[in-house]
């Protein structure tokens with residue numbers, strides 16, 4: 001539909017080489033404009049009352065506050081939920097909300113965990129949503145699980161490397177998530193470390209967040225057709241995005257798997273072959289296309305040493321063979337990664353093994369402080385807690401275009 005055509009052309013994200021914080025206005029430049037104060041009570045559509053705590057983050061469009069069910073107590077730093085708040089005419093939270101309502105109801109996720117015999121599923125749970133008027137403005141809000149550090153921070157604190165064990169464990173759990181969201185008609189399209197958050201409580205659980213640009217590739221079970229559109233852009237995050245997205249094709253299941261493949265290479269080797277040319281999307285695309293036809297060459301380039309992660313080559317080969325609308329064999333992909341765990345004398349024991357960051361890494365600090373004082377330490381500094389109307393250029397662009405999508 002023309003709607004989605006417009007949608008895809010518009011959302012050119014700039015390369016995010018420096019991770020989630022790049023391109024944000026400095027806090028000094030931001031105006032403090034909190035939409036809600038700690039202690040404020042909001043009521044969702046199901047008439048549940050929620051109490052707000054302190055703001056913990058700011059995305060491109062709105063703010064995130066700690067939250068909990070209303071009670072006589074104030075919401076502390078150990079709050080189990082967050083609320084995302086955005087002006088109600090903004091697109092991304094609307095898109096994200098639709099995803100959560102369709103695919104992230106707690107009972108739905110619990111049932112999947114049971115029937116698929118999983119230990120957990122890294123899809124954030126949806127707890128409620130609604131509209132809240134304040135000062136003559138209407139805000140949309142959504143309550144979801146509260147998480148800890150994102151993996152980009154940990155990756156950077158760990159000199160931009162994850163061990164093979166870590167990468168394989170992460171990817172196994174991300175494959176669980178992708179299978180789930182794909183079976184619920186959605187693709188994510190922007191899998192990367194800054195969109196992977198650790199559980200607030202359990203450092204061995206990882207969750208995929210940010211469904212604001214997720215795409216419903218298979219509404220009511222009818223898969224979108226393959227159609228290149230020159231007007232569409234290299235959507236997603238340039239270094240990781242799929243060849244389909246580079247070609248301006250609506251994302252499908254194989255694209256998510258391809259993106260995860262590039263993430264694995266990045267996490268393991270610390271770089272990607274095209275990373276010096278991110279300003280040239282065509283170069284990045286052509287490089288990905290060349291390496292798709294020469295996976296052995298890609299492996300030689302990224303892992304020149306003897307001990308190559310063969311499971312990764314096998315993963316990429318399996319993904320390469322997928323048709324646009326083909327349902328991936330998720331278990332085959334997991335089996336390849338499990339083989340990798342065996343090759344390093346390990347197994348799928350559920351340990352993410354992020355403990356390498358013991359010197360000042362986000363997780364280490366959290367763990368220590370929590371043990372000693374019970375005080376949550378992953379919450380942002382006061383500067384980071386500012387919420388403001390000031391938007392990055394990227395956010396403003398995306399927002400104005402997304403609005404178009406919503407209005408049509």
Ligand SMILES: Nc1ncnc2c1ncn2[C@@H]1O[C@H](COP(=O)(O)OP(=O)(O)OP(=O)(O)O)[C@@H](O)[C@H]1O
Nearest residue numbers: 020057058059060061064082145146147148150210
């Ligand atoms: N459920 C959550 N629990 C804890 N922190 C979260 C949660 N969701 C997001 N965050 C953090 O809050 C910040 C803003 O999140 P949001 O999803 O609004 O970001 P975004 O719009 O994707 O922004 P950007 O793409 O610029 O990071 C990020 O640092 C993110 O890691």
Ligand SMILES: *[C@@H]1O[C@H](CO)[C@@H](O)[C@H](O)[C@H]1NC(C)=O
Nearest residue numbers: 041042049051070071072073
């Ligand atoms: C919130 O909880 C408190 C204490 O249980 C109660 O007195 C109050 O009426 C509730 N609702 C609101 C809107 O404050």
